[in-house]
Amino acid sequence: MWSFAYLTVRDRLPTILTKVIDTLHRNKDNFFKEYGKEGVQAEKTAISFLSRLRNELQTDKPVLSLTDNAEDSEAWNEYMRRQQDLMEDGRPVSWFKSPWLYMECYMYRRIQEALYMNPPMDKFDVFKEGKTQSYFESQQAIKTLCTYLQELITNMENMTEIQLRDSFLKLLQISLWGNKCDLSISAGQDNSQKSSPIDSLPDLQRFILVDDSSMVWSTLVAAQGAGSSGKKHARVDIILDNAGFELITDLVLADFLVSAGLAKQIRFHGKSIPWFVSDVTKQDFEWTIMQTMAANHKWMSASGVQWKHFMKEGTWSYHDHIFWTLPHEFCDMAVDAADLYSTLQGSDLILFKGDLNYRKLTGDRKWEHTVPFDQALRGFQPAPLCSLRTLKADVQVGLQPGQAEKLSSQEPDWMTNGRYAVVQFSSPCREQ
Ligand SMILES: O=P(O)(O)OC[C@H]1O[C@](O)(CO)[C@@H](O)[C@@H]1O
């Protein structure tokens, strides 16, 4: 039987590349309108670069160093040299003979190289249309969620601690399931939220394989009293994943944390280049807030206005760092991106959204399913952290003995079909 990794590199990645080429073709007139002949020439050259790239992939050619002299090129090339040194027989690292996490990341970085090398295409986001469309296709779910949020905020003053906790846990789960809506697993096909995100929760509960959310709650509560003279100053960092509905669920959760006084500061971390089809860039982040503000729906626009205000006053902030679009596992962060690691050490709670982040947290290894999450992190513990992830790749740790075997017998593709999820927590000060 073919592995999921093999099928990804054989089928899904070339499909994504073909769509990227199509997108450039379709935008030819726009490039002409905006940049004249120079724009059309750049589009042509980028397309031939991307066609060559697709051919390199499909014929298992050796990976090539980056030549675009961008901020992250040297870090990439250095990583590639390291991977080459690991090859036992000295054969070149090639598309089908390397760790698939590395090859997937590499493909997205090479797409960016095609654009960087062809200004004025260098600012063009080849995935923008898909992300925008997925936001609009989730409109009804977004309205429902924003209405729910505004109701919670209105009633917040009268809430008991238990009610507050329950509301938090619901929004955490909504953000978790928001991760179903990524466009990379579906190779760019529509994958938006159609049903009510709140009504679906009870039915989805049994698909959560590990649920550490009560530890997330305790961490937030403990952080409340941590400031000098009992001042509340908790800071939450959210390592974002996908734009569209998932981003809305993250913003709603972040709004709740601030409005309920559970956090004073939220730092969002996104990607500095278009990534894995639907991941959030700064432009997507700002667009989503503006779009929500401008919605013709009372509670949606009220939410958007509030979010814009949080950004303006600095309660919320957006950050990107090249490390998030390097192929490195997170246990490399302390050495390879020491500045980012030390920033994260200042957090009271870090939420890692999505499947790719989970693969990087665990190094995408063939771990036994019962290996503890802490162990799979291999020393990556900048602060208390939690992974909110729907399963879309074949790595999973922290399960009970027998749990994986049972799932495999019932549903052989349980790790990749996106129906299951985990909320997994780890804290540097937790007793092992
Ligand atoms: O948006 P997410 O949750 O990181 O999902 C993207 C995932 O989809 C996949 O492309 C599925 O193979 C994985 O490579 C990746 O981890």
Ligand SMILES: [Mn+2]
């Ligand atoms: Mn993603």
